[in-house]
Each structure stands twice: as C-alpha cells, then as structure tokens.
Amino acid sequence: MINKVRQHLSQNEALLFERSSPGKKAYQLPELDVPAVDAAEALGAENVRAEIEGFPEVSEVEAIRHFTRLSTWNYAIDHGMYPLGSCTMKYNPRINELVARIDGLAWAHPYQPEALSQGCMQVMERLELMLAEITGMDAVTLQPAAGAHGELTGILLIRALLEKRGNPRKKILIPDSAHGTNPATAAIAGYAVENIKSSSTGGVDLAALEGLVNEDVAALMVTNPNTLGVFEENIIRVAEILHRKGAMLYMDGANMNALVGMARPGDFGVDVLHLNLHKTFSTPHGGGGPGAGPVCVKKVLEPFLPTPRLKRSGKKLTFDYKRKNSIGRVKAFYGNFGVLVRALAYILAHGGPGLRNATMDAVLNAVYIRKQLEPYFDLPYPSPNMHEVVFSDDRQAKLGVRTGEIAKRLIDYGFHPYTVSFPLIVHGALMIEPTETEGKLELDQFIEAMISIAKEVETDPELVKNAPYGTRTSKVDEVTAARKPVLRWKPA
Amino acid sequence: MLDVCGAGSPEELFSHLPEAARLHRPLDLPPGISEYEIVEYFTRRAEENGIGYTSFLGAGVYRHYRPVLVDTVVSRGEFLTSYTPYQAEISQGTLTAIFEFQTMICQLTGMDVANASMYDGSTAVPEAAMMAVRATGKGRVLVAKTVHPEYREVLRTYARNQGMPVEEFGYVDGAGTLDLEDLERKMDDFTGAVILQSPNFFGIVDQVKAAAEIAHKRGALLVVIFTEAVSLGILEPPADADIVAGELQSFAITPSYGGPYAGIIATKEKLIRQMPGRLVGQTTDSRGNRAFCLTLATREQHIRREKATSNICTNQALIALMATVFMSVYGKLGLRELAEQNLAKSHYLAGKLTPRFSGKFFNEFVAKVGSPDAVNKALLKKKIIGGLPLGRFYPELADCILICATEMSRKGDMDTVGQVVQPAAATEAAEVLA
Numbered sequence A: 001m002i003n004k005v006r007q008h009l010s011q012n013e014a015l016l017f018e019r020s021s022p023g024k025k026a027y028q029l030p031e032l033d034v035p036a037v038d039a040a041e042a043l044g045a046e047n048v049r050a051e052i053e054g055f056p057e058v059s060e061v062e063a064i065r066h067f068t069r070l071s072t073w074n075y076a077i078d079h080g081m082y083p084l085g086s087c088t089m090k091y092n093p094r095i096n097e098l099v100a101r102i103d104g105l106a107w108a109h110p111y112q113p114e115a116l117s118q119g120c121m122q123v124m125e126r127l128e129l130m131l132a133e134i135t136g137m138d139a140v141t142l143q144p145a146a147g148a149h150g151e152l153t154g155i156l157l158i159r160a161l162l163e164k165r166g167n168p169r170k171k172i173l174i175p176d177s178a179h180g181t182n183p184a185t186a187a188i189a190g191y192a193v194e195n196i197k198s199s200s201t202g203g204v205d206l207a208a209l210e211g212l213v214n215e216d217v218a219a220l221m222v223t224n225p226n227t228l229g230v231f232e233e234n235i236i237r238v239a240e241i242l243h244r245k246g247a248m249l250y251m252d253g254a255n256m257n258a259l260v261g262m263a264r265p266g267d268f269g270v271d272v273l274h275l276n277l278h279k280t281f282s283t284p285h286g287g288g289g290p291g292a293g294p295v296c297v298k299k300v301l302e303p304f305l306p307t308p309r310l311k312r313s314g315k316k317l318t319f320d321y322k323r324k325n326s327i328g329r330v331k332a333f334y335g336n337f338g339v340l341v342r343a344l345a346y347i348l349a350h351g352g353p354g355l356r357n358a359t360m361d362a363v364l365n366a367v368y369i370r371k372q373l374e375p376y377f378d379l380p381y382p383s384p385n386m387h388e389v390v391f392s393d394d395r396q397a398k399l400g401v402r403t404g405e406i407a408k409r410l411i412d413y414g415f416h417p418y419t420v421s422f423p424l425i426v427h428g429a430l431m432i433e434p435t436e437t438e439g440k441l442e443l444d445q446f447i448e449a450m451i452s453i454a455k456e457v458e459t460d461p462e463l464v465k466n467a468p469y470g471t472r473t474s475k476v477d478e479v480t481a482a483r484k485p486v487l488r489w490k491p492a
Numbered sequence B: 001m002l003d004v005c006g007a008g009s010p011e012e013l014f015s016h017l018p019e020a021a022r023l024h025r026p027l028d029l030p031p032g033i034s035e036y037e038i039v040e041y042f043t044r045r046a047e048e049n050g051i052g053y054t055s056f057l058g059a060g061v062y063r064h065y066r067p068v069l070v071d072t073v074v075s076r077g078e079f080l081t082s083y084t085p086y087q088a089e090i091s092q093g094t095l096t097a098i099f100e101f102q103t104m105i106c107q108l109t110g111m112d113v114a115n116a117s118m119y120d121g122s123t124a125v126p127e128a129a130m131m132a133v134r135a136t137g138k139g140r141v142l143v144a145k146t147v148h149p150e151y152r153e154v155l156r157t158y159a160r161n162q163g164m165p166v167e168e169f170g171y172v173d174g175a176g177t178l179d180l181e182d183l184e185r186k187m188d189d190f191t192g193a194v195i196l197q198s199p200n201f202f203g204i205v206d207q208v209k210a211a212a213e214i215a216h217k218r219g220a221l222l223v224v225i226f227t228e229a230v231s232l233g234i235l236e237p238p239a240d241a242d243i244v245a246g247e248l249q250s251f252a253i254t255p256s257y258g259g260p261y262a263g264i265i266a267t268k269e270k271l272i273r274q275m276p277g278r279l280v281g282q283t284t285d286s287r288g289n290r291a292f293c294l295t296l297a298t299r300e301q302h303i304r305r306e307k308a309t310s311n312i313c314t315n316q317a318l319i320a321l322m323a324t325v326f327m328s329v330y331g332k333l334g335l336r337e338l339a340e341q342n343l344a345k346s347h348y349l350a351g352k353l354t355p356r357f358s359g360k361f362f363n364e365f366v367a368k369v370g371s372p373d374a375v376n377k378a379l380l381k382k383k384i385i386g387g388l389p390l391g392r393f394y395p396e397l398a399d400c401i402l403i404c405a406t407e408m409s410r411k412g413d414m415d416t417v418g419q420v421v422q423p424a425a426a427t428e429a430a431e432v433l434a
C-alpha cells in the first residue's frame, strides 16, 4: 500500500526561451554616475557584439514562477529519505547557509590583503585542525573542489613523494568494487590501473594483494568501509603489505560517515585520504555540487601539499607560497571556501560527542534496514555492514524485474531510489544508505515500501516494470537522448 | 531498533572492527554549540576580516550586484537538497534548469554545446587542454602569459604527468595583447592546443581571430578562456575558438574568498564526445511529453573508468543555477546594460590613472603607480582596497597594479583612488627623475 504520498497538481512550465518576449526585463540598475562611453570606441567596433540571440527576456514575476515551478518537479532531502548509497544524503542544516552568507565572509576577495583576511584564514585553520583530529592524520589541504579532485591531489602527492625517492612507479591498484573516479583519477595522474579482485567476503584479497604489490606499484586506492558498507577487516595488514614494498595506502573517504568518532584512518595505516565535505559533513549537494574534497596526509607527504599552505606565526596567519616540493596548485585561490564554512559550522554544532552519535545513528539505521529487508532481498556479502547495505536483485531478476525497475517503483511510494547497479561486484545492486538523518518512522515507511514492492514483483511484475506512475514525468527515454543528442534549445 | 539489530547498544555495532583500528578515546573536539553561538562565531570571524571597505580588486574575481531572486531560488530545498539528477523522473527541475544553462552558455559563447559545469575556471583550463590533446592526438600545449597566472599553475599541475609539455608565449609590451609573432614562432606540428584568455588577465580584449588562424594552420585547436563573464554581454563571442572554457563567478556568485564558483566548457558539435563532465539532453517520457535527462554518459568515469574523458563527478550544479537565475533576471537587455555600465566605470577610473597598456580593455586594466604597496597602504587608510600588485606574477610589472571597476564602484570612491594614486605616482616619478 502506498501511504507516504498522494498526488497533487503541478504546474506546467515552458522553457525560459519559449516564454520570452522582446523588451521584458526583471532587472534594475542604478543610474550611471559617470559618463557613458561609446562601446565601439572603447572596445573597437569589430569587438562589439550584436544582441545575444535567443537570450531570455522575462519579467521578475515570470522569472520567479519559472524557477519555482521547476523546483516542484524535484525530489529532495527536505521531502524525505534519500537513501542513495555512497552519497550520504543527510539533512543540510539551514544555519550553515546563513553563516556562509555573512557579508564579511561571502564578499571576501581572495586577493584582499592577508591582514584583512584573518577571519577567513582562521576558519580554514580551525577546519584543517579539526579534520586532522577526526581522521588521525597530520596535515590537511582544503584546496580540492570535490572528492574526485581530492583523489587527484592525493595521488599526485604520492607520485611526488615516490619521485623524490627516485622512482614514481607505474601502477595504482584499485579493487573492482571501487568508484569510477578512482581509476579515472589514477589515469590523469599518469598511472596505469591494475584492478584487484575482491575476496569472497567483498574485501581486499590479501593473497591477491601480496601477489600484485611489487616495485611498480605506487599505491592501493581503497574505500573503507568499502562500497559494500563493510569495514576492511584486514586494513592494517593491507597497509603493512604495501609499506613493506614501498607503496602507499590511499583511502577514498567517501564513507567516513561510518567512522567519524569511532575509528580514524590515521590509526589504521592510511597514508593519505580525501573527505567529501558534501557527504560526511552535510554541505548541500545542490543537485550535483558544489562540494569540497580536503586531503589529509601523514607527515611524510606534507612537504608536497598544494601551494599555498596556511602558516601561523604568533597571532597572525599567512599563506606560504614558497614550497619547493609542492605539487603546485590544483585550483585557483584556496578551495571552495563557502563550502568549508558550512562544514565547520556542522562540526561546531555537533561537537565531538555529537559527531560520534551521528555515526552510531547512521550505522544503526543501516543495520536496521538490513535486518528488516534480509528476508525479502538477497544479500550477497553477509559480513556485518556499517552505514550502508547492498542487496542484489537476484531473486527479483528471476521473475524478470531488475534493480533499476524496483528503484523506479520506489518513487511511486514517495522515496528517492537507492543507488542502482553500484558497486559492480554485486549483481544488480541495490545500495541503500539511510544516514543518521532518518528516524524510525521514515525508516519503517521505507522498509514497508521495499517489502511491498518485493511482493508486487511476485504477484504483478509488469506493475513494477512500468513504474513510476505517480510522477508528472513518466519513464524517461534515455536511449533516444543519447542516440540523438539535443543538448540546447533552438528556436523552432 | 537495537533489538531488531541484535545489539545491546549502538557501540556494539562497531565491535567487529579490529581493536587496533578503533579509536579508544573521545575525539579531541569541543562539545557542540547552539545555533546562536554559531552565528556569533562566524560573525566574529567576518569582523576580523575588516568591515566597511570598498574594493577595486578584480583579477578573476569580480564584485557584481546579486539580484535577490538568485538566493530566493537557490535556497529552495528542492534545488538545494537534491542530488545529481540521475533519476530523471523526479529531477526534472534540476535537469530543465541545466538544459537552460547549457543553452545560455552557448548563446553567450557562440559554441554549439556547453556542459553542466566544471569546478571553476582554473580547472576548466587543463580539462580543455586535455580535450584538445585527445582530439588532435598532439600532446604539446601553448599557453599565453596573459592567461590568469593561477590558472596556468593549475594547468601545469595537471599536465606534468600526462606527457603534455606546456610552454608559454608572451604579450606585446605596449598593447598588452598577445604576441602573435611569438606564438607563430613557437607553434609546431606537435602542438594540440593554443590557449589564450580574452579579456586577458590585464583586462584587455585580445585577438581571438588572429590566434585561431595561427593555431588552425598547424592543426592545433584554439582554447579561449574568460574570467569575466559579464564581458560577454558586450563583446563579440569567441566563435573562432574550438573550445571555450571560463569562470562564471561574475554571474551572482559571491567572491567567497575564492570559491565555490562555477566553470564551464563549451565547444563545437564535432568535439562533443571529447567533453568532460555532465551533459543534459532533451528527450521524451513514455507519455510523449518533453523530458530531460543526463546523457552521453559513456564519456564519464562511472561508465568508462580509467578511459573516461575526465575524473570529474560532483560539479558545481547549485552555483551554475545561481548563474542561470542571474542570466534570466538580467536577460538580453540587462546583460548588455550591465556590461555598458562596467565599461563606463572602468573608463572613468582609467581617466584618473595611468594605464600601462594601450590595448582596449573591458572593466579592469593595468595602472602604473610606482609603488603598489605604498599606494595600497594609502588607500587602505581611506577604507579602500586598491588593485592587485602585479610584481608577484609579472616581475616586469612590479610598478603596476591590476585595478577593476564594476557597476558597484561609486564615482566618489574612484575619485578618491585617483587623488591618492596620482600624487604618489607623481612623487615616485619625480624621485626617479631626480
């Protein structure tokens, strides 16, 4: 039974370009207080454009209605549970939005004098120190803009250290359960990727690892807990095997929501990791970004961190640009500062004990879902899970229904789908991450929905396969979109 | 819930972690604080930055007015708290807005396709370079010295390990424009990308067409960078480029001490499959209604893994939405008027100072001031943050600042800048003469 949602009307809305009419405007500029200049004279007639063809012309009311109507076509955390595995879709506290907009922070120019930037620099210093404590690492750079960017930074750091030691080496080992950004990153950093098959329990296969690690291997990129939501029980051994051969252990910290306050990568042999502040530390995903991907390292890697580095001399903070071993910049300026403000606000609000509680709730919620759904869905890797749980659609596939279809049916029940078909080592994966945000009521509704769909698969598979029914947009034809790409509006 | 989980306490759910891997003490962080205290904490930090200053800084980050509608829209939970629109049926809001964004970026730049955003302008540069290198099969990259210095640093970081040698070509001392002869001299048949910025780092409108001819003659692609998006409201779009990469910070994105901003890459039809990042395409739903979805994903890391065109995953969607709302609010007439106001203000300011170059500029220019530090110090006393001292990036311009005026610069403040700078420069000049 569907009881979390019922239908309501939603407004149709044309594209901005289609609802434009000549001369309409939604802006006001003050009168010029200086003489106007002739554009052709100032810029050269050949450099001055004619009008911007097709550009919107709408009134203020039309503009706000346009975007408000569009917004109602989205599902969001503010509507309910968003159990996308690996994405850590948790509540985004609005206080964080407010403080990021405080004038003195929001309007701070990256090139204003350091003497007039001490507040921003303190925010950064405080966050660096707190992230170092949370991860058990020695130094942190806040420059990378997202997880994948942090990965690249981390792998370049490893490369720089190994180069300094005489040989950058050739390969990065990556488990077959890894996120796509891991191999893509290794390639950009100039490394060959060697896949390493997961063990029967889904973790790093120690024997396989022993066999693969040699003088050509620069690092292993491991996600911990891994993409099954399972803690790498042999992580300390993994680090030893790598270190013995002079290779490094890189940790993809996308799943830190399972560990904060309970375990620290720095204590279990990790040399470098990135965090996703837009996951673990609740900065809003905003429909795909922005994020921030700070990189935390052990002391040996500190000299190679991107320039500039924050430096404290007494009461004053400065930026140190003269670092001869640095990999250089990975981004202009100092990082996604506005995102850093939000993450720091989140950490300050929780404090040490609050962060630990959040971790325990996140894991409790995921284990609860697992226990309730295990009778209905196959669980290919039965090791204890942490903040997420990954089922397979094997049972449902026998009746002709795949994970992607179950996901679409979940929409009719008023939920955003879980992550579909990832990690690749699970056949037809259903990857569910509730986060600590959800209370028992929402979890139970989700569980009921999943059980109800499991039953529908048995009684009426066609019903599930043609879902969703309740949305204003029914199943979207993605095949045609890719075959005949239409990537921009053009006048008819 | 614990009963269902078969655990006596939440801690027990962690008991399978190896002892040695667990943290056996509380984190060394203070206890949590209230909302009120958080506001207080960040308000203090903001105050420590100094309050009440007017700024004439540009150099890739510009002070433009932000229409109220921008925050109204991006504060809606439906946009703010949704994920990447993988599930098209319940993400049409985000998808439609991105499709409009892609369209407007094409209209502005004169390109055929634009992606859904990159991290920022600086990272869009190496992504564009890698794209050109893939498309041409030639590894060498030539970049103009007048491309934002920090963008060039980022390019070097990315390029180092990819067998992608990067060399720079210069600018003409008098005009501050591209040294086309230097470019021609340095071109060879192994060069896959020529990268320039317009308006360039000195604020000067540069010679896109001439550079395109030189690049194309030897089979390289031309990449044009922009940092000041408002200039596109009045400048001829760089349609001779093969790839346009830029920064949209000017479109209602606060300076925010360097980020988050939004970068873009736009290109010609023939290079679509080389594009990095997400793309939204138009299609229909099963009822025949127009619908949008993410598309051409076979370029991306989650499908192609180590063979992907880029490793980017999370981009800057919400910031791109800010830019989308900004472009809708200003629209065809407004962006032009805004650009004209910027032009008027910067030329008024230039009239009070001594421009170092003769090239045509948009809203920032290089001014010769003698001692940038002395001038800026004098301005700070009047609560004005002056221009960027250029010696840090261009030793040959150590006596110059890069200074910017936008629609937000007031005449009175510009007059003050003129009064403070000119006597200082004059004194300096007198000292040199003496």
Ligand SMILES: Cc1ncc(COP(=O)(O)O)c(C=O)c1O
Binding pocket: A086, A087, A146, A147, A148, A149, A179, A181, A182, A223, A227, A252, A254, A255, A276, A291, A293, B312, B313, B314
């Ligand atoms: C396990 C894992 N690694 C890496 C990433 C990439 O992070 P980002 O999207 O911030 O670049 C993600 C998420 O998208 C992820 O889930």
